[in-house]
Amino acid sequence: MRDTKRPMKAKNDSRQSDVAPITRTGAKSKNDRSGAGEKTLADLFEHALKDIYYAEKKIYKTLPTMIKAAHDPILREGLSSHRDETATQIERLAHIFELLGKRAKAEKCDAIDGILEESGGLLEDFGNTRTGDAAIIFSCQAVEHYEITRYGSMHTYATELRMSEIADLLKQTLDEEKAADQKLSQVAISRVNYAAEG
Numbered sequence: 001m002r003d004t005k006r007p008m009k010a011k012n013d014s015r016q017s018d019v020a021p022i023t024r025t026g027a028k029s030k031n032d033r034s035g036a037g038e039k040t041l042a043d044l045f046e047h048a049l050k051d052i053y054y055a056e057k058k059i060y061k062t063l064p065t066m067i068k069a070a071h072d073p074i075l076r077e078g079l080s081s082h083r084d085e086t087a088t089q090i091e092r093l094a095h096i097f098e099l100l101g102k103r104a105k106a107e108k109c110d111a112i113d114g115i116l117e118e119s120g121g122l123l124e125d126f127g128n129t130r131t132g133d134a135a136i137i138f139s140c141q142a143v144e145h146y147e148i149t150r151y152g153s154m155h156t157y158a159t160e161l162r163m164s165e166i167a168d169l170l171k172q173t174l175d176e177e178k179a180a181d182q183k184l185s186q187v188a189i190s191r192v193n194y195a196a197e198g
């Protein structure tokens with residue numbers, strides 16, 4: 001088990017054979033990574049963890065605006081229950097930091113900032129129209145897909161780094177994000193899009 005309070009360490013890097021030798025002139029070829037070995041998959045994992053910690057907190061703060069703006073009761077209920085789930089996901093991330101023996105720290109994520117900024121603009125443009133709920137789902141699904149890519153990558157990294165307990169925690173969240181996305185699709189198809197049609 002590697003989920004103890006010790007720093008992460010990547011497995012031996014089998015890609016070393018991919019590193020091109022220094023050319024005869026002494027200049028390094030463009031595939032030569034021999035001078036860039038300081039950053040490992042464990043470092044990338046830690047970056048992703050801080051990044052998603054920032055994103056989840058920001059999503060948690062933004063969801064009430066969406067819930068308030070939603071008209072469809074099923075959509076409102078779905079968003080509310082996903083906000084509760086988001087609170088659990090934030091705790092899960094804090095627990096992962098703890099398992100790594102690190103202080104929970106958020107790092108600004110430009111990707112989620114962009115998605116949420118766009119969703120604010122969409123709400124201004126469509127909020128009080130019959131297309132408002134469709135626009136909310138449009139934005140929320142962008143958020144869910146962002147989360148799915150991040151948790152998907154992180155789950156893979158944790159598995160490769162043999163951090164099984166952490167991988168399991170990430171998988172739980174990944175499954176919740178996929179379920180939230182599917183639920184939004186269902187609400188869109190069965191209720192909201194129809195109501196928004198001109």
Ligand SMILES: [Fe+2]
Nearest residue numbers: 056086089147
């Ligand atoms: Fe989430």
Ligand SMILES: [Fe+2]
Nearest residue numbers: 144147177180
């Ligand atoms: Fe989510």
